[in-house]
Amino acid sequence: EIFTSMMNVKQAIDTERKLIYHLKAYIEQETERLRDIQRFYAKVSQLHSAVYSRLTGAAAANPLVAFTLIKRLHSEWPNVVYSEEAQENTQALRSGYRNVEGSLPKQEDIQGAAQGLMRLQDVYALHVEGLVRGHFQRLTNQGNTVDIYRPRVSIPLSGDDCFLVGKVAYDVEDYYHSVQWLEESVRLFRGSELAWRPEDEGSLEDALDHLAFSHFKTGNISYALSLSQELLRHDPLNERVLLNVEKYERLLVENPYKATAAGVLKRPSTTYLRTRNTYERLCQTQGSQPKHYEDPELFCDYFTNGSPALLLQPMRREVVSFKPYLVLYHNFITDAEAESIKKVAQPALRRSVVASGENQATVDYRISKSAWLKDTAHPIVGKLDERIHTLTGLNVQHPYGEYLQVVNYGIGGHYEPHFDHATSKSSPLYRLKTGNRVATFMIYLSAVEAGGSTAFIYANFSIPIVQNAALFWWNLHRNGQGNGDTLHAGCPVLVGDKWVANKWIHEYGQEFQRRCSPNPDE
Ligand SMILES: O=C(O)CCC(=O)C(=O)O
Numbered sequence: 001e002i003f004t005s006m007m008n009v010k011q012a013i014d015t016e017r018k019l020i021y022h023l024k025a026y027i028e029q030e031t032e033r034l035r036d037i038q039r040f041y042a043k044v045s046q047l048h049s050a051v052y053s054r055l056t057g058a059a060a061a062n063p064l065v066a067f068t069l070i071k072r073l074h075s076e077w078p079n080v081v082y083s084e085e086a087q088e089n090t091q092a093l094r095s096g097y098r099n100v101e102g103s104l105p106k107q108e109d110i111q112g113a114a115q116g117l118m119r120l121q122d123v124y125a126l127h128v129e130g131l132v133r134g135h136f137q138r139l140t141n142q143g144n145t146v147d148i149y150r151p152r153v154s155i156p157l158s159g160d161d162c163f164l165v166g167k168v169a170y171d172v173e174d175y176y177h178s179v180q181w182l183e184e185s186v187r188l189f190r191g192s193e194l195a196w197r198p199e200d201e202g203s204l205e206d207a208l209d210h211l212a213f214s215h216f217k218t219g220n221i222s223y224a225l226s227l228s229q230e231l232l233r234h235d236p237l238n239e240r241v242l243l244n245v246e247k248y249e250r251l252l253v254e255n256p257y258k259a260t261a262a263g264v265l266k267r268p269s270t271t272y273l274r275t276r277n278t279y280e281r282l283c284q285t286q287g288s289q290p291k292h293y294e295d296p297e298l299f300c301d302y303f304t305n306g307s308p309a310l311l312l313q314p315m316r317r318e319v320v321s322f323k324p325y326l327v328l329y330h331n332f333i334t335d336a337e338a339e340s341i342k343k344v345a346q347p348a349l350r351r352s353v354v355a356s357g358e359n360q361a362t363v364d365y366r367i368s369k370s371a372w373l374k375d376t377a378h379p380i381v382g383k384l385d386e387r388i389h390t391l392t393g394l395n396v397q398h399p400y401g402e403y404l405q406v407v408n409y410g411i412g413g414h415y416e417p418h419f420d421h422a423t424s425k426s427s428p429l430y431r432l433k434t435g436n437r438v439a440t441f442m443i444y445l446s447a448v449e450a451g452g453s454t455a456f457i458y459a460n461f462s463i464p465i466v467q468n469a470a471l472f473w474w475n476l477h478r479n480g481q482g483n484g485d486t487l488h489a490g491c492p493v494l495v496g497d498k499w500v501a502n503k504w505i506h507e508y509g510q511e512f513q514r515r516c517s518p519n520p521d522e
């Protein structure tokens, strides 16, 4: 599951570096082998033009010429033709490949990465044609493109790259995406002068085939027909396509008005989410906090919580919202501490799960890896517990607080709108027997280049990632009921390596810090 964590993607760079090394050795050896063969070829062909052609009959009469001719035909030619060197070179290359095989991406990775790209396309309303050229752009209503982010490094995609993304969509009958990506694939394959590349999975014919069928499925039969006819020009004997062409022509005769009935394709309903429009709007703004002038009660201060530890170095507190109550503590953690936490978490990272009934499950709506760190894992974990306790006054010791959950997002990694507290009595969150999650303390362990904001859906704002800051909010009202205003999400990461750490604090153990109240508004 390389695609679920950027850390694994970084490790994949090293894997490819090893492969490059093996391929270089292979090319050198093969080049040498071909040079030797060329030498033999040059020798023999030169003999033929210099000796045999001019003297023909006389040449064969010379016993030295005759002897070398016989020797060549008897042993030199088979030595060249049946040389084992080619096989030895291939074997060396393959054995180098087998050494890294265990760490290579799997089918689920290619699918997950392609789905990540399509998620970014959807949530940030990206223009596919721009994306293919390596740009992160949105198409305006006037038909212009605007950059939403200019990456420092980027690469354009090939026809085969686009074919693969389109194929992932096609295989799940998601023709909304398959049409857009295969369209790009066909365009790029048509325009590339290289007809064949050893690394490619698909070809212009494959792309035409899948694009034609996608259009057929969405009702655009005349376009399906013209694409199939183009395909037949490359592959005139393809029985299946010949039959399709016949079928499309018949359909068009029977139902001429259906020619281009495609209309506007809708995004697939598998990604249905009631709050999707708000969620995506909040992600697109990449940070849209309420401003002080919008709510004059909001404030910033240097906060000590009456603690001697904080008197020397007060915390920069920013009250971001009252409904729900949300506070941002700036510079909660230092760069060095954040790096240590990530380092300690790395070997323990596993695919993130969510509560599903009484159990836990991996889901498409949370794409990341996470690790649970006990305070014994590293002295810094205990220090952070202490700091959270000082700031909030809450008891964060296990089991009143959960272990620290360190999260690393992957390609288009996200966490769609959810509550941190349990909303059903059977939730696995109750296994600690310390009640529900009363509060969340979330630390941003990294910056990102673009995307990845934390969006509060009903409260209608999003917090851009503030490196080293921490976000605190109450999940429950004082009467113990879940606070619906806390519905929140981690927006897909557009560019960057996003890390956060969650400390979830439970109801029990906080009785003196957070008094109960029957008032549902508190
Ligand atoms: O990554 C974020 O911004 C939010 C993460 C989150 O809500 C969670 O892990 O529960």
Ligand SMILES: [Fe+2]
Binding pocket: 418, 419, 420, 488
């Ligand atoms: Fe959350």
